[in-house]
Amino acid sequence: MSKVWFITGASKGFGREWAEAALERGDRVAGTARKLDDVAPLIERYGDAFLPIQLDVTDRAADIAAVQEAAETFGRLDVVVNNAGYGHFGMVEEITEDEARGQLETNLFGALWISQAALPIMREQGSGHIIQVSSIGGISAFPTVGIYHASKWALEGFSQSLAQEVAGFGISVTLVEPGGFSTDWSGPSASRSEEIEAYADVREAASKRPSAADPGDPTATRGAILKVVDADEPPLRIFFGKAPLEIATKDYESRLRTWNEWQPVSIEAHGN
Incomplete structure (x- = not known):
């Protein structure tokens, strides 16, 4: 049976690729963009088969209306993809209040509002799949993108809770965690803080991260996302790309070593 998708940020990047993948196989898609052109x-x-919706995901009322429009137009919602977002580059000391709030309003609250809008529809259907576009930066962290990490770690947290809350209603939640891809995420789509010269060496070192040397092909994610949404038991988390598993393995092994090393102090802190 064909599926009905709702995809935010359908104008470019993963959102555009996945919208086309769904449409090409005969699914129907409601796709949002800031500019319908x-x-x-x-x-x-x-x-x-494609319903265009102009939307700024930071507008909660507009998010609710957009999801309702899609459901009323197509009669149901099978897959909701929270893809709209951007990267903000800046050392933690450099980030302004407006920059921090803007990053969280889009990457975190936009996904939260869309998810909330979709859930009553999916509960009534007794089925549905929410795809949250996270990042390797949702489980690990690197210099220069601290506030971006904050937005994605928060997305990961509420989505893991959500998955447990809605499983009994036949609703699945998947966090897609891509590594580096050849999108404009770090280019025109990104925003940047005013730089403090003291961090020049940190910034230079960060620019030489290995993952930047071998970015993935966004078109190749088309088949991958279809496998995820068609799975009888979709994963809560899945990496897209070659690099994330190695990054995550090193990171989590390091965490476990530290936690074990400091376990006597942890037990001491417990008291009786």
Whole structure:
């Protein structure tokens, strides 16, 4: 049976790739974009199978209305993809209040509002799948993108809770955690803080991260996302790309070593 998708940020990057993957196989897609001109090719190519919705995901009322419009147009919602987001580059000391709030409003609260809007519809259906586009930066952390990490770690936390809360309603939740890909995430789509010269060496070292040397091909994620949404038992978490597993393994092994090393102090802190 064909599926109905709701995808935020469908104008480019993963959102665009996944919208086309779904449409090409005969699914129907409601895709959001800040500017409808950016999704005009999808309208021209797929006609009524694609519902364009102009949306800024930081607007909670508009998020609710957009999800309702998609459900009313297509009769149901099978897959909701929270893809809209951007990266902010800046040392923690450099980040302004407006920059921090902007990052969280889009990457965290946008996904929260869309998820909340979709849940009553999916509960009534007794089925549904929420895809949260997280990042390797949702479970690990690197210099220069601290506030981006904050947004994705928070997304990971509420989504893991959500998965447990809604499993009994037939709703699945999957966190897709990509590594580096050839999108414009670190280019025109990104925002940047005013730099403090004292961090020049840290910034230079961060620019030479190995993952930047071998970015993944966004088009290759089309087949991968279809496998995830078609799975009888989809994963709570899945990496996209070659690099994330190695990064996560080193990170978690380091955490376990430290926790074990300091366990006597942890036990002391417990008291009786």
